[in-house]
Amino acid sequence: MSNRPLYVAQPYLPPLKELLPHLEAIWESRVLTNGGSYHQRFEQALAEQTGCPHIALCTNGTLALVLALQSLRITGEVITTPYSFVATSHALHWNGIKPVFVDIDPTTLNIDPYKIEAAITPQTTAILALHCYGQPADTAAIQKIADIYNLTVIYDAAHAFGVEDAGGSILRHGDMSITSFHATKVFTTFEGGAIVCPDAKAKQRINYLKNFGFADETTVIAPGINGKMNEFSAALGIVQLEHFDSVIARRREIDTAYRAALDGIRGIRCLTFDTSEKRNYSYFPILVSGEYPTARDELYARLKKSGIHSRRYFYPLISNFPTYRSLPSSQPSNLPIANRASDQVLCLPIHAEVTIADVEEIASLIANPQRASTC
Numbered sequence: 001m002s003n004r005p006l007y008v009a010q011p012y013l014p015p016l017k018e019l020l021p022h023l024e025a026i027w028e029s030r031v032l033t034n035g036g037s038y039h040q041r042f043e044q045a046l047a048e049q050t051g052c053p054h055i056a057l058c059t060n061g062t063l064a065l066v067l068a069l070q071s072l073r074i075t076g077e078v079i080t081t082p083y084s085f086v087a088t089s090h091a092l093h094w095n096g097i098k099p100v101f102v103d104i105d106p107t108t109l110n111i112d113p114y115k116i117e118a119a120i121t122p123q124t125t126a127i128l129a130l131h132c133y134g135q136p137a138d139t140a141a142i143q144k145i146a147d148i149y150n151l152t153v154i155y156d157a158a159h160a161f162g163v164e165d166a167g168g169s170i171l172r173h174g175d176m177s178i179t180s181f182h183a184t185k186v187f188t189t190f191e192g193g194a195i196v197c198p199d200a201k202a203k204q205r206i207n208y209l210k211n212f213g214f215a216d217e218t219t220v221i222a223p224g225i226n227g228k229m230n231e232f233s234a235a236l237g238i239v240q241l242e243h244f245d246s247v248i249a250r251r252r253e254i255d256t257a258y259r260a261a262l263d264g265i266r267g268i269r270c271l272t273f274d275t276s277e278k279r280n281y282s283y284f285p286i287l288v289s290g291e292y293p294t295a296r297d298e299l300y301a302r303l304k305k306s307g308i309h310s311r312r313y314f315y316p317l318i319s320n321f322p323t324y325r326s327l328p329s330s331q332p333s334n335l336p337i338a339n340r341a342s343d344q345v346l347c348l349p350i351h352a353e354v355t356i357a358d359v360e361e362i363a364s365l366i367a368n369p370q371r372a373s374t375c
């Protein structure tokens with residue numbers, strides 16, 4: 001293996017020459033943002049790619065979540081997963097909503113739908129679930145509960161761009177779903193995100209809200225915010241879409257190689273994914289159990305010493321951050337499986353620059369803890 005450091009995520013970028021004609025067009029037009037032609041074209045291309053016709057671009061995934069909650073007028077309490085990136089709960093907090101944490105399923109690490117019902121109170125208005133590492137949440141079970149209790153369902157699909165189940169894009173589920181095009185995600189526009197709306201009216205409301213609430217030049221119909229995607233990011237997105245299939249294919253090879261190389265190492269479990277679904281291979285999480293010779297954090301440090309920058313993602317658990325830990329639902333006794341996963345998880349590098357030789361070297365480092373201090 002070369003001595004270059006390997007990071008857990010590395011953005012795929014298309015050949016610059018493919019982007020240049022678009023940049024020249026932007027320079028020429030002087031239209032840099034505010035719903036310019038690239039914004040419109042990228043929305044159209046995404047609608048075709050996902051089969052979700054009412055998709056609205058956004059500055060980033062976090063604002064997309066904040067806007068989705070605003071536009072659906074969610075208040076009170078929202079049931080959510082503690083096992084996510086902190087933005088999931090922060091978006092609730094920024095809307096003055098109280099997160100109510102529910103434990104996760106030990107196999108998928110997604111919110112456990114069978115524990116949702118017990119967390120519902122008269123203040124509950126919605127369920128905010130995550131498709132963790134791009135693995136679809138149990139959308140059928142979640143919808144069933146939502147229908148019984150008249151709750152809104154929102155999906156944080158920040159990990160799930162490109163994922164499909166039997167019915168098509170995973171983004172179509174729920175009352176709204178959001179995704180992220182951040183530099184660390186499987187598909188990037190530098191910063192960026194999108195909101196999948198159920199109909200044209202819902203998208204119109206998002207469009208108002210992401211542009212300060214302007215309905216026309218002089219009419220402000222609501223206290224909106226600035227959530228618009230700029231033309232540069234939209235142009236990059238259009239070019240990126242052409243490469244997406246090959247990016248996924250490459251990630252798939254790495255995923256397969258990891259599974260073969262890590263197979264049979266005591267105390268190491270690779271997360272399994274539903275094979276009937278079209279995956280995006282956005283992460284490669286392993287769980288380091290008590291049967292492994294060293295603690296997870298020791299393995300993390302040892303890999304780092306060898307230039308392998310894995311990531312404890314998600315650690316700490318959202319419910320253990322100062323903002324949230326005093327909530328009644330944050331008690332570790334309420335969230336044993338999420339706390340355990342957070343203590344065991346390690347995401348390994350997966351992106352276009354990881355070679356099969358890298359994968360074998362990483363697996364060998366994991367399989368041979370004694371190789372530690374010799375590096």
Ligand SMILES: *Cc1c(COP(=O)(O)O)cnc(C)c1O
Binds near residue numbers: 060061062087181
């Ligand atoms: C990345 C991420 C976000 C936030 O997206 P940004 O585009 O970085 O704002 C939200 N939720 C999850 C689960 C994420 O991984």
